[in-house]
Amino acid sequence: MQQSPLVLVIAALFAGMTALLVIGSVVSGSPVAFLAALPLGATAYFMYYHGSGKLLERVYRREARRRRMDSQQRQRGGFGAGPRARGDPRTRAEREARFGGSRNWTRGTSSRYDPRDRAPPPSSGPTRAEARSVLGVDPTAEQATIKRAYRERVKDVHPDRGGDEAEFKAVTAAYERLSD
Structure with missing residues (x-):
């Protein structure tokens, strides 16, 4: 993926400020400096993630996986259903049209079928x-x-x-x- 040098430099500056605040909070024993370092550290991480191109790569992978799942879903028939056998009646109306109403065709066959x-x-x-x-x-x-x-x-x-x-x-x- 494409890297952005300017964003990487800014991420490095934020990482440096985070490191200075963490060291200062350890030396002084003040939790306020540590709490101020947390958002700077998160900002540095996300800027590095974006500037290195890893964020864009992850978005492309997720989209490719979603497309692959969508195509598999369409092949299966939707909602995880498997393919239907050809000629099987799908609804009550189709069964009645095929088998002549509510008559039970498993007991005997008719010459008109x-x-x-x-x-x-x-x-x-x-x-x-x-x-x-x-x-x-x-x-x-x-x-x-x-x-x-x-x-x-x-x-x-x-x-x-x-x-x-x-x-x-x-x-x-x-x-x-x-x-x-």
């Missing part, structure tokens, strides 16, 4: 179950049936034919979800 029905990330559109209900198709519908249902629904909801734009976007998102 599709592992792809788990809740998607918030910005990626409807679930497969929601998409099927928007298009009005069965869970066992083939791609040709889904495409036919999409074309029929688009005729009704397209904005150029007097339909609602939000509903058109919902139908399009549902078709995109089912055509994955």
Whole structure:
């Protein structure tokens, strides 16, 4: 780190005054001189610490350690939590969307359960179950049936034919979800 000669000289002067006051207090036996030497000694120490560049080095080390801890915190998921397994439902709503309400799926399985029905990330559109209900198709519908249902629904909801734009976007998102 960079040293400051002027600050180091001033720190040496304060250290010299501190030494003279301590020696004077020992010789005279007066605690007043010793009490006056304490702030001068502290000032000399901090000026030396700053002038030698050790203070700046310590600040840089602390900042680097904080950045390192922040990046580790972001990788772990925040607040010390470990990474989540992909596909695990995170909230009650996601569990209900994935497993069909409050039914306990550990006792038995249903032929209607599709592992792809788990809740998607918030910005990626409807679930497969929601998409099927928007298009009005069965869970066992083939791609040709889904495409036919999409074309029929688009005729009704397209904005150029007097339909609602939000509903058109919902139908399009549902078709995109089912055509994955």
